[in-house]
Amino acid sequence: MTDLAGHGHMHATGGDPTPLTRSQAAAFERDGYLTVRQLAPPELVDSMRRVTRQHLTERRAPLELEAELGYPGAPSSTEAVGGDAIRRLRGAYGRHPVFRRWVHYPPLTACLRALLGDGPVLMPRAHHNCIMTKLPRFSSDSLWHQDLRYWRYARGELVTAWLALGREHAGNGGLQLIPGTHRQNLAAWRFDEARFLRLDLTENDALVAQRVSVELEAGDVLFFHSRLLHAATRNAGPDPKLAAVFTFRRHDDEPLPGSRSEAGGDVTILPG
Numbered sequence: 001m002t003d004l005a006g007h008g009h010m011h012a013t014g015g016d017p018t019p020l021t022r023s024q025a026a027a028f029e030r031d032g033y034l035t036v037r038q039l040a041p042p043e044l045v046d047s048m049r050r051v052t053r054q055h056l057t058e059r060r061a062p063l064e065l066e067a068e069l070g071y072p073g074a075p076s077s078t079e080a081v082g083g084d085a086i087r088r089l090r091g092a093y094g095r096h097p098v099f100r101r102w103v104h105y106p107p108l109t110a111c112l113r114a115l116l117g118d119g120p121v122l123m124p125r126a127h128h129n130c131i132m133t134k135l136p137r138f139s140s141d142s143l144w145h146q147d148l149r150y151w152r153y154a155r156g157e158l159v160t161a162w163l164a165l166g167r168e169h170a171g172n173g174g175l176q177l178i179p180g181t182h183r184q185n186l187a188a189w190r191f192d193e194a195r196f197l198r199l200d201l202t203e204n205d206a207l208v209a210q211r212v213s214v215e216l217e218a219g220d221v222l223f224f225h226s227r228l229l230h231a232a233t234r235n236a237g238p239d240p241k242l243a244a245v246f247t248f249r250r251h252d253d254e255p256l257p258g259s260r261s262e263a264g265g266d267v268t269i270l271p272g
């Protein structure tokens, strides 16, 4: 296994369920993210891509539309041109066995064990648990945010596994991250009322200047912390950008009672 932990990258070893090394886990702890190349095997990625395309064509519910979310660049209403553009296929775990195969795939769960530590590991159904389907022409910009802004957990130390089902880069709306922000105590005034980082404040310029663009190939996984600042532009390329995205937590990082995070329950990924 090549240890490039200093750059937040490592390579999977032919699909063996090999946990990350200590230094890779330490790089995640320091940077708030880690890229694992070719963690998902090509046949599994191909199957997920095929099912995703079919569900997009059939418009199989539950869906999230770009126009419903209304981020910059999104169609102004569901009646506008492109108003039916799909942003996510929700409820991925329940959609098709191929997504369940991925979530329980031993090389993935071995990485989660290394990143989340001992004890049971769970997948909340309420957050992510989706296929991101960033379409050409009618997608939008996701401004700088922490995923934890609307999630409610005792500690809020969740880890998202973002599996690219095709190439991702700055030109097609690939993710940008600000390393280390998961451990910075960013004051509330730096964010707007929707809890996006305020770009009109010069105090935030130095932070944004530290951003990195993530480039992924199909089968690569980006792990990132639920407090890490990230953003992405709309898709300026000719093809849909597809990614299977699931979030995981330790059993003792509990959702707050009555919150949306609690609704839907969890899937046990590692029993302990």
Ligand SMILES: O=C(O)CCC(=O)C(=O)O
Pocket: 132, 134, 140, 141, 142, 147, 173, 230, 231, 232, 233
């Ligand atoms: O793909 C994107 O535009 C970013 C998605 C994202 O950050 C999110 O849904 O939390």
